[in-house]
Amino acid sequence: MELSDSRVINAPKNEVWTALLNPEVLKDCIPGCQEMAGSVEEGFEATVVQKIGPVKATFKGAVQLTDIVEGESCTISGEGKGGPAGFAKGGAKVRLAEVEGGTELSYDVEAKIGGKIAQLGSRIIDGVARKLADEFFTKFQSVVEGPAEESGAVEEGATETEVKKGWLKRTFGG
Numbered sequence: 001m002e003l004s005d006s007r008v009i010n011a012p013k014n015e016v017w018t019a020l021l022n023p024e025v026l027k028d029c030i031p032g033c034q035e036m037a038g039s040v041e042e043g044f045e046a047t048v049v050q051k052i053g054p055v056k057a058t059f060k061g062a063v064q065l066t067d068i069v070e071g072e073s074c075t076i077s078g079e080g081k082g083g084p085a086g087f088a089k090g091g092a093k094v095r096l097a098e099v100e101g102g103t104e105l106s107y108d109v110e111a112k113i114g115g116k117i118a119q120l121g122s123r124i125i126d127g128v129a130r131k132l133a134d135e136f137f138t139k140f141q142s143v144v145e146g147p148a149e150e151s152g153a154v155e156e157g158a159t160e161t162e163v164k165k166g167w168l169k170r171t172f173g174g
Contacts, residue, residue, distance in 0.1 A: 057085030086115015
């Protein structure tokens with residue numbers, strides 16, 4: 001299964017790059033991720049719970065970042081074993097480019113599965129894989145950009161409007 005897409009994130013390229021290498025951001029963005037530990041240099045160990053059709057499985061596996069071109073691109077690869085349910089492995093080649101309005105994040109995803117989940121059929125698997133990739137990159141965009149500002153809505157009792165900031169600014173007080 002392969003898919004490609006891109007999206008414009010309303011944030012500077014260096015902020016998007018920093019978030020892409022942050023294990024906490026990755027954990028928050030990977031659908032079904034229960035835990036993630038490790039580092040960019042040594043790789044990450046992750047536990048992900050997913051329901052694919054009628055099969056629900058807990059995958060334990062490793063995530064590696066390779067082919068890193070600082071601030072420009074990298075490959076995120078992962079492989080997980082889900083016991084009797086089977087295995088899943090795949091990767092995403094991610095590229096960043098400055099564009100008007102922020103940073104364009106382009107990605108090419110490839111995924112392979114085996115075992116019991118492979119018996120569900122390619123239409124189900126392809127649909128789930130597309131949904132999971134879209135969920136990851138939509139959540140990633142949301143985390144980096146920060147919550148959307150409410151148009152003129154102020155909570156009852158609030159004395160001033162809260163300025164909502166992106167992930168990097170919230171984390172490092174920028």
